[in-house]
Amino acid sequence: xxxxxxxxxxxERDAKEIIGRYPRSxxxxxxxxxxxxxxxxxxSDDGQEFCAEMLGLTKAEVVGVSTFYxxxxxxxxxxxxxxxxxxxxxxxxxxxxxxDELTEHVGIGNGETTADGKVSLERLECNAxxxxxxxxVVNWEFFDNQDPESAKRLVxxxxxxxxxxxxxxPSRLCSFKDAxxxxxxxxxxxxGEGPSAAGPSLEGLKIAKANGWTAPKGASE
Amino acid sequence: xxxxxxxxxxxxDQADSFTLSGYGEYSAAKKALGMEPDAxxxxxxxxxxxxxxxxxxxxxxxxxxxxxxxxxxxxxVVNADESEPGTCKDIPLMMANPHSLVEGAIITAYAIRAxxxxxxVRGEVLHVIRRVQAAVREAYEKGYLGTNIFGSGYDLELVVxxxxxxxxxxxxxxxLDSLEGYRGQPRLKPPFPAVAGLYxxxxxxxxxxxIASVPSIIGNGADWFAAMGTExxxxxxxxxxxxxxxRPGQYExxxxxxxxxxxxxxxxxxxxxxxxxxxxxxxxxxxxxxxHLDVPLDFESVGAKGSMLGTRxxxxxxxxxxxxxxxxxxxEFYAHESCGKCTPCREGTxxxxxxxxxxxxxxxxxxxxxTITDIxxxxxxxxxxxxxxxxxxPIHSSVKYFRDEYLKHFEIGGxxxxxxxSTVWGASA
Numbered sequence: 001x002x003x004x005x006x007x008x009x010x011x012e013r014d015a016k017e018i019i020g021r022y023p024r025s026x027x028x029x030x031x032x033x034x035x036x037x038x039x040x041x042x043x044s045d046d047g048q049e050f051c052a053e054m055l056g057l058t059k060a061e062v063v064g065v066s067t068f069y070x071x072x073x074x075x076x077x078x079x080x081x082x083x084x085x086x087x088x089x090x091x092x093x094x095x096x097x098x099x100d101e102l103t104e105h106v107g108i109g110n111g112e113t114t115a116d117g118k119v120s121l122e123r124l125e126c127n128a129x130x131x132x133x134x135x136x137v138v139n140w141e142f143f144d145n146q147d148p149e150s151a152k153r154l155v156x157x158x159x160x161x162x163x164x165x166x167x168x169x170p171s172r173l174c175s176f177k178d179a180x181x182x183x184x185x186x187x188x189x190x191x192g193e194g195p196s197a198a199g200p201s202l203e204g205l206k207i208a209k210a211n212g213w214t215a216p217k218g219a220s221e
Numbered sequence: 222x223x224x225x226x227x228x229x230x231x232x233x234d235q236a237d238s239f240t241l242s243g244y245g246e247y248s249a250a251k252k253a254l255g256m257e258p259d260a261x262x263x264x265x266x267x268x269x270x271x272x273x274x275x276x277x278x279x280x281x282x283x284x285x286x287x288x289x290x291x292x293x294x295x296x297x298v299v300n301a302d303e304s305e306p307g308t309c310k311d312i313p314l315m316m317a318n319p320h321s322l323v324e325g326a327i328i329t330a331y332a333i334r335a336x337x338x339x340x341x342v343r344g345e346v347l348h349v350i351r352r353v354q355a356a357v358r359e360a361y362e363k364g365y366l367g368t369n370i371f372g373s374g375y376d377l378e379l380v381v382x383x384x385x386x387x388x389x390x391x392x393x394x395x396x397l398d399s400l401e402g403y404r405g406q407p408r409l410k411p412p413f414p415a416v417a418g419l420y421x422x423x424x425x426x427x428x429x430x431x432i433a434s435v436p437s438i439i440g441n442g443a444d445w446f447a448a449m450g451t452e453x454x455x456x457x458x459x460x461x462x463x464x465x466x467x468r469p470g471q472y473e474x475x476x477x478x479x480x481x482x483x484x485x486x487x488x489x490x491x492x493x494x495x496x497x498x499x500x501x502x503x504x505x506x507x508x509x510x511x512x513h514l515d516v517p518l519d520f521e522s523v524g525a526k527g528s529m530l531g532t533r534x535x536x537x538x539x540x541x542x543x544x545x546x547x548x549x550x551x552x553e554f555y556a557h558e559s560c561g562k563c564t565p566c567r568e569g570t571x572x573x574x575x576x577x578x579x580x581x582x583x584x585x586x587x588x589x590x591x592t593i594t595d596i597x598x599x600x601x602x603x604x605x606x607x608x609x610x611x612x613x614x615p616i617h618s619s620v621k622y623f624r625d626e627y628l629k630h631f632e633i634g635g636x637x638x639x640x641x642x643s644t645v646w647g648a649s650a
Binding site: 022024027064065069072087125137139166187191195196218 | 457465
């Protein structure tokens, strides 16, 4: 193991807290893989060894699982992992053009990271925000209603170290590693930031209110 | 005319809707914990609530399958792995109103006599995960989760579990394998999860919207819920309009509303264009055309017209869109997300993708159309789970309605459509 004693101790403390939530320890494997990704920016060899040790599994069992899931990166992701939805609807609405122009602009392709380690790019399948098409995400935060120019500007800003805020999310974008820590189940205290809902999410409600439409009155009202 | 019925979406425009103070006390859970568990199951059966994750299985009946007095632990697992292309209802629901889900989980877990529940959220939605985690934390602090909830003697632990990028984990048995710490691959059924689910114990797996609907049923009564919708498809549901629509978004309405009615509310197809094709409930539901504008969007009516209600993910495409290209992109998705367990699906989706690529480039032949429908026939019904079946839906339905458009591609040796015209910014050009 190459984790320093301090890092190792911290990871073990977090891991034990996570494992304690589950009736059977192996259920903690996915969160633990997110946890080591929050340390290394990818599921490193050491990280997978760590998961195996904590759960009493072989490393082969851990690797067998980590390779199944696309969010576990086998080489370091950028500080900002940028996804462009290229599933049918987003592709048609402009996602294809965004992807083409963005990769040309940044000079890297799918699954690649810029030499400065700042940005990595990924072609994403549907991210469940179709009413905001074309959709992008950075470190799994929503960047809604994009176009080729806004996409290029976004990546330029990220590389230049400017502060960037997601459309529906916290007021400041966190790093890929910090995002992985939340995915491991460890809070970063930012749930209260950002709107409840925005844009298209509210269209139906707005129309209902404008017309005075409601569900029938119920016993609890 | 059918009107909208905001219930789950009713508080989304409040700035604090995702907090306990914005949501309110868990009065339905409090009421439920004073009832007999079987009375809750009966109320949900009587309400007519059917699974909102796509399949439409009666929710109360599913709960009733959990064996009682079997001495085994029972589990509730909420399927929040929303990933079906076009489906985008559970994600905004959990972002804006996560407490409806947590309260629903408490009532459901109590009804099926489970003391441990999980919310399996897809990983790629960070802020949604934060909101659900925070809602669960607030509920613990308030004593709505943990031990002796509402002084009833009932205990419940609720864990928020993040996925890691695998569409197939939305399939309930793949989800269970994933939650156990394995590769997410579907299991052969039977046994069904109600008998041998999580850790081989009786387990209910329900969609987010199904569970989030439960507090309103307990609070307002089964009759209140059943008064909405159609005879066999009762209640309300969130309809998600996306694509070439003037005002895409989330529209909560009784089941049985039509696309024509929804489009009227949404300002119609984007200006200067007309409807070409659409999915009633995600990419796995066979496409419809402008012939189907008046089909009531309920389980029976959509089924009778050869598609499925699915997740009410209405992806709308206008006449600028190439069907062949769209079907290719869905097929690439299925090839990418096939878990690889069953040969027909793993190999079939791969070959469908190859042939469709050729067709889209205008390098195919009429024989290729028989090839893709043959391959689809050999996937359909021949895999463990419904994923393979879903992959065949766009193929069969597009060839049925748009055979000429496929032919046109190889007649002219390329795609007859201008891609720029179908983009958001292409419309105004």
